[in-house]
Amino acid sequence: MFLPDHPENFNDVSRAMAVLQSVTSYRISQSIHVVAKLGIADLLKDGAKSSEELAKITDSHAPSLYRVLRALASIGIFAEDLNGRFELTPLGSCLQTDISNSMRASAIIRSEDVYRKPWGHLLHTVKTGETAFRHVYNMGLFDYLAQNPQTAELFDGAMTNYSATIQDAVLAAYDFSSIQKLVDIGGGQGSLIAAILTKYPTMQGILFDQAPVLERAKPLLEAFGVANRCQLIAGDFFSSVPNGADAYIMKNIIHDWDDKQAITILNNCYQAMPKNAKLLLVEAVIFPGNESSVAKLLDLEMLVLTGGQERTEAQHQALFQASGLQLTKIISTNSWQSVIEGVRP
């Protein structure tokens, strides 16, 4: 956060500068987008390179690339040495491709048209309540992704990046040991179910998502060595979900949808669940108060892109109740997401 924690302690100029830093943060996101897209962090993983060398490999304009790298070095993304060569820093390392804490796909997609154009229409959403994405593209985000496979691949990669940052916290906070068969509804590329199946070697899994997404999930499940215990089932969670498992998990699904749609998905789970089966949501819970909150900012992505929302405990409770489910507990994790556990009574 750029804004000072206690703005009342700052003078007029420092307050104005703090606001200006937030207002101009696009300079940073656009610059990170460029270096992520050019794969600069991957090119630096074996050692420092000059902007001329990097420009030659990436077919770029060296003086312009230098200015972008210099600016990013000023905020710790890279470091420039005395010979004008750039090297990776711990922050810049996160822009590499094949590492567990990679944010490269996230950095790229955030400044692509699929995100950037709708964000330019936030005012329209605030004036009318219409989701900016629908206003711009005349369809929902997931229909757009189905029609744009390259963007969809990037989106899945960004979700996988995101998941990697919280799934250890989920595994540490929640005991899955009583579960024999777990269905991950809208599980994307399967990184969460793969991590759970790895920790629980006798558990069987089902990864449920749209067919093209499942195609992209196969390599990840194979890489984790769990493909033989994880069935892939394609379908539409607005119609039905696989029957008869003793637990169902949905990570960052319900927040994509408005209350009516969320209740339809939850009720389809209810219909498929045997008595006493568990439903687990991995979602943010919005708490009252003005503390800085990842969830309150992510909520704006839902406002702009999907038409969903991040929810308070009472709002989650109301969704469960309207779907026939009983919310049993909310377990906070060592991340900004919680595990919300429910049961089919």
Ligand SMILES: C[S@@+](CC[C@H](N)C(=O)[O-])C[C@H]1O[C@@H](n2cnc3c(N)ncnc32)[C@H](O)[C@@H]1O
């Ligand atoms: C925000 S992503 C979450 C992916 C994954 N759970 C994660 O946290 O990384 C939403 C997922 O829902 C899937 N999805 C969207 N609409 C769907 C539908 N109607 N039926 C099944 N899956 C759907 C998308 O393909 C995508 O994988």
